[in-house]
Amino acid sequence: MSQELLITILATAITAGTPILYAALGEVMTERSGILNLGVEGMMLVGAVSGFAFAIKTNDPWLGVLAAMLGGGAMALIHAFLTVTLQANQVVSGLALTIFGTGLSGFIGKSYIGIPVVNSFKPVTLGFLSDIPFLGPIFFHHDYLVYVTYLLVPTLWFLIYRTRPGLNLRAVGENPASADSLGVSVYRIRYIYVIMGGMLAGIGGAYLSLAYAPTWLENMTAGRGWIAVALVIFATWNPLRAMFGSYIFGGIDALGFRAQAMGVMIPSFFLKMLPYFFTIFVLIMVTRKAMANRVGSPGALGLPYDREER
C-alpha cells in the first residue's frame, strides 16, 4: 500500500470515527451515572436533522450544532424523566427513544430531503501542526468539530478521574445509596449526565449531516448510535479508549469505502456489513476479557434508584 493511500485511509478513519466518538462520549458520561440509554440512535437522528435544518435556516453551521445539542438534550430529558423520576425500565425507554427519534427526524426532515447544505464544516489546517510529516495530514487536516474532540476527550477523562464532580459521578453510578448518604444528589447528577449524553449524541448526528455527508437522508445514522453503545463497553467507560475505538470503527468504515479503489472485488453490500460484524466480534472479545479480569460496568448501571428503598 502506498503511503498516500495509507494516509488517506487513516485520515478518513478519523472523520468517519468522529460522529461515533461524540455519541460514545455522551454514552460514557450517561452510563457512568448509572443510567443506560439505548436511545443514542434516536438522539443522533434528531441531532442530525435539527442541526441540518438550523444550518440551512441561519446559514451558520455552528448554530446548527447548537440546535443539535438542544435537540439531543431534549430527547435525553424524556429518558431522564422516565428512568430517573418515574423509575421506568431503562431498556424499553431507550428503545422507545430510538423509535420516537426515528419518526420525529423523518417527520421534521421530510421537507429537507435532497437539499444540499450551503455552509457546511470544511477542513481547515492548523499552521505548523498540519505540516508535520505523516501525522499532520492524518490528524490536522480536518474540520473544527474534529479538533473539538481532541480537547473534549482529555477534558472528560480529567473530569471523570481527577475532579470532585467526577468522583461524585462515579459514586452515583457505582453505589447510589452510599453516594446519597454522603449528601450527593443522585437524581440531580443523573439528570445532568443523561442530558449531557444526549447533547453529545446530538453533535454526533450533526457531524454526519453537516460535515461527513452534508445533506439529510432518512435514517442516515445507519446504526452508528448502536455501534457507539457497543463501543462504550469496549472502552470500559473510559473516554480515551472510546476515542481509540471510534477510530478503529472509522477505519473499518473507510476501508469498506476504499476497498474497491484498492482492487478488492467484493460487492459493496458485504463491505458495508463489516462494521456490524466487527461490533459483534468486539463485544464477544471484550465480554470474555471482562469475565476473566472482572472489569465491570458501573455497579448500579441499569438499576433505578428509589430513595425510600435504600
Next chain:
Amino acid sequence: MIKLERRSAPSLAGMILIPLTAIFLALITGAIFLYINGLTSPKGITWGQVFAVYFGMLEGAVGSSYGLSETIVKAIPLMLCGLGVSIAFRMQLWNIGAEGQFHMGAFGAAWVALNFSHLPAYVMLPLMVLAGIICGGIWGLLPGIPRAYLGVNETITTLMLNYVAILWVNYLVFGPWKDPQGMNFPLSKPFEPSAILPTLGNSRVHFGLVFALVIAVFLWFALRQSRWGYEVTVIGESSRAASYAGMNITKNILMVMFLSGAMAGLAGMAEVSAIAQRMQQGISPGYGYTAIIVAWLGKLNPFAILFVSFLLGALQVGGYSVQSSGVPAAIVFMIQGALLFFILGGEIFNRYKIVYRGKTKMEV
C-alpha cells in the same frame, strides 16, 4: 402534600385506564407536532385541519372493508413478530432483532420459491414455511449463543444482525436474484402461483393470520401449563433462583432465541409469499421494531398482543392513507414511540398510589 405510596398489587382500573390514557396522550402529541409542522406551510393550519387528518387516518384504517382488510394485513406480521419478541422478553432477553429475523425468514422462503419453482403448492408452501422458520430461527440463535455461554449483551448483537440481514437481502435483489425483466428495479422474479400463500375469502388477508392465531393459542397454553412455560417465567423473574432450582438456563436461552427468531422468520415468509409475491428491497417497513412496542403494550400476553397488533396495524394503514395530503408517514413511528413513553410513564400508577394529605402536624 402529595405522596407516593407503594401498591401491593396493580389495580384493575389502572390496567385498563393507563393504556387508554396513553393512547389518548400519544395522539395529542402527534396532533401538536402536526400543528407545528403545519404552521410552516404558507397558509398555516387550523386545529380543525389537524383533526381532519386524524379522521382521515381512522377512515382509511377501518372505515371501509378494504381499509379493514389492509389493517389486518399489516397486523399479521406485527402479531407474529410481537409474539416472537414477547417470549424472549419474558426471559429478560432483549431480542430487538426481529427486523433481521423477518428478513432472513423472507430470504429462506424466497430461496425455496425461486429454486424449486416446479414443486406443487402442497409441497412448496410447507417447505417455504420450514425454510422461513429455520432461517429466522438461526438468525435469532446466532446472538443467543454468545449470550448463553459468555453473557454477551444481546441487545446490541441482535440489532447489529438486523443491518446485516437487510444488506444481505439488498445484495440479492440488486445482484444475483435481480429479475432481468424487472426494469432494473431491485426485485426478484415473481413467484409461481404454487408459492403464494392462499388468502381468506376475497380479501388480501392471508393464511398468515391463521399462523398467528394458532401460535397465540399455543403459546398461551404452553406458558400456563407446560414445564417449559414455567421455566421461562421463573428464569425471567430471577435467573439465580432458577439455577438454584436446577433449571438449565443455557439451554433455555438458546431455545427461546431460536423460537423468537423463528416466529419473526415465519412472518417474513408469510409477507414475501402472500403480499410481495417476490423478493424485494424494503420488504418490511419496520415491523420488527414495531413488534417491540406490540410486545410491551400487550404486557407479553399472547391475546393482548393480537389486539395491540390490530391497533398499530390500523395506525400504519391510517398513516399511509393520509400521506397523499402531505403528512409525512414518519408520524406513525412518532406516535408509536410517544405511546411507549406514556405507557412507561403511566406504569408508576400501577406501582404507586398517589395520596393527598392535608397539612398534617408532625407527630412523634
